[in-house]
Amino acid sequence: MPDRNFLHWPFFEDRHRALAERLETWATQHCARPDHRDVDAACRELVVKLGSDGWLKHSAPGDDPSEKIDVRTLALIRETLARHSGLADFAFAMQGLGAGPISLFGTAVQKAQWLPKTRSGTAIAAFALSEPASGSDVANIATTAHHEGDGYILDGEKTWISNGGIADLYVVFARTGEAPGARGLSVFIVRGDNPGLHIAERIEVIAPHPLARLTFENCRVGAADLIGAPGEGFKIAMATLDVFRTSVGAAAVGFARRALAETVKRAATRELFGAPLSELQMVQGHIADMALEIDAAALLVYRAAWTKDMGAARVTREAAMAKLYATEAAQRVIDTAVQIHGGDGVRAGHPVEMLYREIRALRIYEGASDVQKIIIARSVLSSGAAA
Numbered sequence: 001m002p003d004r005n006f007l008h009w010p011f012f013e014d015r016h017r018a019l020a021e022r023l024e025t026w027a028t029q030h031c032a033r034p035d036h037r038d039v040d041a042a043c044r045e046l047v048v049k050l051g052s053d054g055w056l057k058h059s060a061p062g063d064d065p066s067e068k069i070d071v072r073t074l075a076l077i078r079e080t081l082a083r084h085s086g087l088a089d090f091a092f093a094m095q096g097l098g099a100g101p102i103s104l105f106g107t108a109v110q111k112a113q114w115l116p117k118t119r120s121g122t123a124i125a126a127f128a129l130s131e132p133a134s135g136s137d138v139a140n141i142a143t144t145a146h147h148e149g150d151g152y153i154l155d156g157e158k159t160w161i162s163n164g165g166i167a168d169l170y171v172v173f174a175r176t177g178e179a180p181g182a183r184g185l186s187v188f189i190v191r192g193d194n195p196g197l198h199i200a201e202r203i204e205v206i207a208p209h210p211l212a213r214l215t216f217e218n219c220r221v222g223a224a225d226l227i228g229a230p231g232e233g234f235k236i237a238m239a240t241l242d243v244f245r246t247s248v249g250a251a252a253v254g255f256a257r258r259a260l261a262e263t264v265k266r267a268a269t270r271e272l273f274g275a276p277l278s279e280l281q282m283v284q285g286h287i288a289d290m291a292l293e294i295d296a297a298a299l300l301v302y303r304a305a306w307t308k309d310m311g312a313a314r315v316t317r318e319a320a321m322a323k324l325y326a327t328e329a330a331q332r333v334i335d336t337a338v339q340i341h342g343g344d345g346v347r348a349g350h351p352v353e354m355l356y357r358e359i360r361a362l363r364i365y366e367g368a369s370d371v372q373k374i375i376i377a378r379s380v381l382s383s384g385a386a387a
């Protein structure tokens, strides 16, 4: 059983502790081993289960204006699911990220139309920002949306879109041209079966999950499918990522905790030189480093979540620190876990081998580690934090 003492940190309330207990029981029953041979089917099944059992309602607030997102709950759910199954965490996270712009900036009609579905698991959501020439360089988006009649026509290409191919709704960022660069982007809801939207390529990655390149050719959406005002696309993307970046850090903490738990079990049972591995001081040193990095990462993650929940308008710097540190630390922790497992650590299908593949993309998506460093440095430099 991984260390759960952190639940008593002052960031949490009794409702968080109760939720974590319930989810632990649920995840033990439902996330044992998703079938990675058919990730589409496994992901659909997980979304339905997460929805029908009430977990997805925490992924994005509903259409009741008094409801707001609780980032600590979001983070706790991601951490717990990630500890049990990378695909379960992915299924939960994408419902939140895909529905995030609607939940944060949508009209009452958009919220009423889509959020009950994403929250109940009856519609799968996707967040379509990246393009072949604009991954880190978001302001360089080339997909266009021309105003025509009572709607918009989208043309262009998106890539690396999670849930691409199985999503019922795509939140798509496109250039409407109110101003150059970042100030000329808008965001639209595009239905999965919208004419003009094509799944051009399914992409396979080292930790399998549904992923695709999309093309838009003369793809018409209604004016009512515009989220926010024209030109607000970049602001909406960044505000959504402000919330969800912290939760990427939380997923990394979940992966790292699982790696430590597997390592402690292994070190206690593997006999070497006439004694358990855990009696070798060098191994103890590694285990201490792993525990230290996990606590430091969790502190940054829940600091960012708590700060947002306490009413901060933006937590760009806190979220960047949480994502950067937690994902990089988890990579180190998992690498150490693989090492301590010896040959078994690289055996296909072993939990630490799966974690080794799962963690890698988290250091790239929703802003690569180098991009997070730039965000943090800019924030420090502009705060005038000189001696």
Ligand SMILES: Cc1cc2nc3c(=O)[nH]c(=O)nc-3n(C[C@H](O)[C@H](O)[C@H](O)COP(=O)(O)OP(=O)(O)OC[C@H]3O[C@@H](n4cnc5c(N)ncnc54)[C@H](O)[C@@H]3O)c2cc1C
Pocket: 126, 127, 128, 129, 130, 131, 132, 133, 134, 135, 136, 137, 159, 160, 161, 162, 163, 205, 211, 361, 364, 365, 366, 367, 368, 369, 370, 371, 374
């Ligand atoms: C598994 C997976 C799932 C994804 N899911 C989605 C999704 O659902 N929706 C979506 O829109 N996108 C998604 N993405 C895309 C992801 O957000 C991009 O891959 C990411 O933003 C990096 O963009 P890029 O791949 O074009 O790399 P590039 O932008 O080419 O960057 C490559 C590298 O260059 C370096 N770099 C970049 N900028 C700087 C800088 N300013 N300073 C210093 N170094 C820098 C970093 O090391 C970076 O990793 C996903 C990606 C992956 C791998």
